[in-house]
Amino acid sequence: MSKENENMKDNSRRSFLKTAALTGAALCASPVLDKINAAQNVDGKSQSSRPNGKFSLPVITTYRTLGTGKFAMKVSTLGFGCMGLNYHRSQHPDKKAAINLVHEAIERGINLFDTAESYGPYTNETLVGEALKGYRDRVLVTTKFGHKFVNGKRVMTEEDSSPANIRKVCEESLRRLNIETIDLFYQHRADPHTPIEEVAATVKQLIQEGKVQRFGLCEVNTDTIRRAHAIQPITAIQSEYHLMFRRVEDEILGLCEELGIGFVPYSPLNRGFLSGALNEYTRFDATNDNRAALPRFTPEAMCANLRIVDVLYDFGRTRGITPAQVAQAWLINKKPWIVPITGTTKLSHLEENIRSTDIRFTTEEMNEIEARTAAIPIVGDRYNAAEQSKVQ
Ligand SMILES: NC(=O)c1ccc[n+]([C@@H]2O[C@H](COP(=O)([O-])OP(=O)(O)OC[C@H]3O[C@@H](n4cnc5c(N)ncnc54)[C@H](OP(=O)(O)O)[C@@H]3O)[C@@H](O)[C@H]2O)c1
Structure with missing residues (x-):
């Protein structure tokens, strides 16, 4: 069989498995959730808050705390x-559909929404601001500063966490998001020209204000975290972490x-890859998709790395x-203070993702997932x- 035919066969098998797994998830949903109900969910709370204690639309029923003390934040x-x-x-949905999806997420209990000045740039914050209008008391908004822009264009070779720029981004983000205060303000990337102590002190002042x-x-690395935390306690570190990139461990x-x-x-989900929705035939819009320029998303790399997705299919199929x-x-399941921020443009995916919060793995299952995925060499750098x- 030619390589192309083999690939196509492999793809249709994957697509069959995905359909089978989704169908299985739908068919099994009640018993699986009941079983989890009978025990406890991953955060140790009972799920009796489901309407009438019966299966219904997927909703988040568990919350976690990021950070500690005065700067803790309770999130879905x-x-x-x-x-x-x-x-x-x-591809992305039109504005109305995107806003509707955010409203669906809120109605299903999600209260943490992540954006950044640089997404768009600017347009993502504006969209989020519009979507969250009227819901301010039910949501927490996180956004980010630190990239350098000149005339609205990002300067890729430099970062800017100077106090003046942090303050400027803060004012502009507040305006675009149409809120009075930013619930959590992240530095997006380290700025070698501004000591982290100065960054932390500037955010501390903004908190006081x-x-x-x-x-x-x-x-950031551990040294940076320690130095920053000594000036202004940090609520959360946001870095890449998934089954194809585990360096933070x-x-x-x-x-x-x-x-x-x-x-x-x-x-x-490693930018969608771990869902099984992408393969070597997927083409990205280079004008609006950074995956087009990421080594791990070349057709060759994706073709090789699909072996990892096959493990996830295999593991999930019988469950x-x-x-x-x-x-x-x-x-x-890794830690009770880890909160993924998956992105999606589709209600069906949102529902599928919300159901992940109800799934509890045993230590043996966690070990199996880790051992089987780690055994597969990953092709292509992440950046x-x-x-x-x-x-x-
Ligand atoms: N701090 C940083 O430097 C940094 C960097 C990158 C991202 N982020 C943040 O992290 C968030 C998520 O990152 P991300 O978008 O790069 O990656 P991701 O959440 O791993 O993947 C998002 C992609 O997965 C697809 N997807 C989601 N659920 C799915 C499902 N159940 N089945 C099939 N496909 C599914 C989505 O497509 P559909 O629309 O088709 O569902 C989307 O294209 C971003 O929105 C951003 O807030 C931060």
């Missing part, structure tokens, strides 16, 4: 990454545990859960050279 076990609603994920409630950092998660800092894995659910539930120089 799954957050919503808003970036892909209009940026970086090729009431413009920001909490502080976070993305993609080396040191970062241990430090978060020690200091009482929450962890928010971004791209928890009635999809690869996306295995990937998200694995993160959620290209320019992006890689900015992350740990």
Whole structure:
């Protein structure tokens, strides 16, 4: 059989498995959830808050705490990454559909919404602001500063966390989001020209002024976390973490545990790949999708890396859960202070993702997922050279 034919056969098998897993999930939903109900969910709370104690639309029933003490933040076990609603994920819905989806997420109990100045740039914050209008008392909004822009265009070779720029971004983000205070303000990428102490002190002042409630950092090392935390306690670290990129397990998660800092894995499905929805035939819109420039998303890399997705299909099939659910539930089961912020543009995916919060794995199951995925060598770096120089 030719390579192409083999690939096509493999793809239709994957697509069959995905359909089978989804159907299985739907058919099995009641018994699986009842079983979990009978025990406890991952956060140890009973799920009797379901209407009449019966199965209904997927809703979040568990909440977690990011950070500790005065700067703690109680959030839904799954957050919503808003970036892909209009940026970086090729096709996106029109504004009305995107806003409707955010409203669905809120109605289903999600209270954590993540955006950034740089998504668009600017347009994602504006969309999120519009979508959250009227829901302010039910949601927590996180956004980010630190990239450098000149005339609305990002300067890829530099970052800007100067106090003046942090203040400027804060004012502009508040305006675009149409809110009085930012619930958590992350530094997006480290700025080699501004000491982290100065960054932390600036956010501390913004907190004292009431413009920001909490502080976070993305993609930083342990030294930076310790130095920043000593000036302004950090609520959450937001860095890449999923079954194809587990580097934060080396040191970062241990430090978060020690200091009482929450962890928010971004791209928890590795930008959709771990769901099984992408393969070597997927084409990205290079004008609006960073995956087009990521080494792990070349057709060759995706073709090779689908072996990992096959493991997730195989693991989930007999349990009635999809690869996306295995990937998200694995993160959620890892630590009670981890809160993934999956992005989606589709209600069906949102529902599938919400159900991940009800799935509880045993230690043996966690070990099996980790051992089987780690045994497969990953092809392609997670970032290209320019992006890689900015992350740990
Ligand atoms: N701090 C940082 O540097 C940083 C970097 C990147 C991202 N982020 C944050 O993390 C959030 C999520 O990251 P991400 O969008 O890169 O990656 P992701 O959440 O891993 O993946 C999103 C992609 O997965 C697809 N998807 C979601 N659920 C699915 C399901 N159940 N089945 C099939 N496909 C599914 C979505 O497509 P559909 O629309 O078709 O569902 C979307 O294209 C962003 O919105 C952003 O807030 C932060």
